[in-house]
Amino acid sequence: MAKTMKALVYHGKGNISLDDVPMPQIIEPDDAIVRVTTSTICGTDIHIWTGGMPEVEPPRIVGHEFCGEIVEVGPAVRNVKVGDRCAISCVTQCGECFYCRRGLYSHCVTGSWIFGYMIDGCQAEYVRVPHANLGCHIIPEGLTDEDVLFVGDILSTGYLGAENARIEPGDTVMVSGSGPVGMCAMVCAKLYGPSKVIAVDLNQERLDFAVENGWADVGLNPDNVDVVEAVKEMTDGRGADATIEAVGVAPTFQLALDAVRPGGRVSVIGVFEKPFELAMNTLWIKNISISMGLVNANRIPELINLIKEGKIDMTPLITHRRPLNKILDGYDVFGEKADSCVKWVVTPYERE
Numbered sequence: 001m002a003k004t005m006k007a008l009v010y011h012g013k014g015n016i017s018l019d020d021v022p023m024p025q026i027i028e029p030d031d032a033i034v035r036v037t038t039s040t041i042c043g044t045d046i047h048i049w050t051g052g053m054p055e056v057e058p059p060r061i062v063g064h065e066f067c068g069e070i071v072e073v074g075p076a077v078r079n080v081k082v083g084d085r086c087a088i089s090c091v092t093q094c095g096e097c098f099y100c101r102r103g104l105y106s107h108c109v110t111g112s113w114i115f116g117y118m119i120d121g122c123q124a125e126y127v128r129v130p131h132a133n134l135g136c137h138i139i140p141e142g143l144t145d146e147d148v149l150f151v152g153d154i155l156s157t158g159y160l161g162a163e164n165a166r167i168e169p170g171d172t173v174m175v176s177g178s179g180p181v182g183m184c185a186m187v188c189a190k191l192y193g194p195s196k197v198i199a200v201d202l203n204q205e206r207l208d209f210a211v212e213n214g215w216a217d218v219g220l221n222p223d224n225v226d227v228v229e230a231v232k233e234m235t236d237g238r239g240a241d242a243t244i245e246a247v248g249v250a251p252t253f254q255l256a257l258d259a260v261r262p263g264g265r266v267s268v269i270g271v272f273e274k275p276f277e278l279a280m281n282t283l284w285i286k287n288i289s290i291s292m293g294l295v296n297a298n299r300i301p302e303l304i305n306l307i308k309e310g311k312i313d314m315t316p317l318i319t320h321r322r323p324l325n326k327i328l329d330g331y332d333v334f335g336e337k338a339d340s341c342v343k344w345v346v347t348p349y350e351r352e
Contacts (some may be wrong), residue, residue: 158184
């Protein structure tokens with residue numbers, strides 16, 4: 001392999017560039033080197049770029065949602081081999097520490113954590129994958145990269161949102177935020193048999209997109225309707241049984257709190273850049289439960305099976321495909337939600 005490769009590198013707030021960087025190397029016995037065949041630009045990448053996640057120290061190769069081909073493995077790697085096509089978990093986990101043994105993989109103490117955050121990420125030609133035995137999931141025959149591309153992050157995040165919402169058959173579920181993560185949450189919510197999934201967003205185009213794809217039953221735009229009253233009208237005055245916050249800003253979280261019925265559940269999966277104040281003096285009497293957290297990506301095998309059996313298809317999210325050469329354009333377009341962009345997929349670097 002060549003000694004250098006192309007990668008998108010974060011150099012500080014507002015400063016990213018496509019650079020020549022050293023090729024990754026095997027460091028630990030359970031490492032794998034993966035040739036990135038498909039990756040994405042995710043909302044968290046935009047947060048990093050704009051300085052909303054100051055804990056990310058430059059220079060850092062960005063990106064955490066990807067598929068690729070195993071090209072090299074350490075001596076302790078047993079679950080995958082060179083040549084395997086894999087979907088990769090966005091969080092790395094040793095499987096042995098205090099938190100891993102309790103299923104909290106996103107808090108693994110090995111220090112690896114999420115790609116593009118504490119370790120170099122996937123918006124590159126190659127990436128080192130720590131703990132490859134647990135992080136690399138073989139793509140079944142008959143499925144493409146794009147079929148399973150989102151299992152490593154946004155689809156797993158959407159599933160976490162639905163799982164934490166404790167949805168029961170016949171429930172009314174409201175998803176506050178209709179970006180890619182919110183739409184994944186809608187699809188996963190429907191796995192639990194709710195009577196209605198309500199999408200909420202200020203972007204009417206995305207609301208229509210969610211309804212047209214059958215991921216939401218109803219779309220509500222706060223610019224056009226009192227969302228809380230509309231939800232109550234659909235539920236005999238009660239409010240939603242469960243709400244999922246999928247953006248990470250105060251208005252969408254407040255809406256999730258206001259629209260849930262007494263005794264309901266609020267599930268938070270948005271990434272917040274700023275603190276949010278809870279009005280405990282009025283919330284406590286509603287007897288609601290609030291759950292939140294970073295995705296564990298521990299449902300990837302189940303999600304791949306659901307995709308294989310045709311129960312989940314998130315490929316309509318892909319609206320733009322460009323090679324790594326054009327990734328800076330992608331940050332501008334995806335970051336500004338321009339050109340009707342829902343999800344920007346990055347294909348391999350094209351050399352002339």
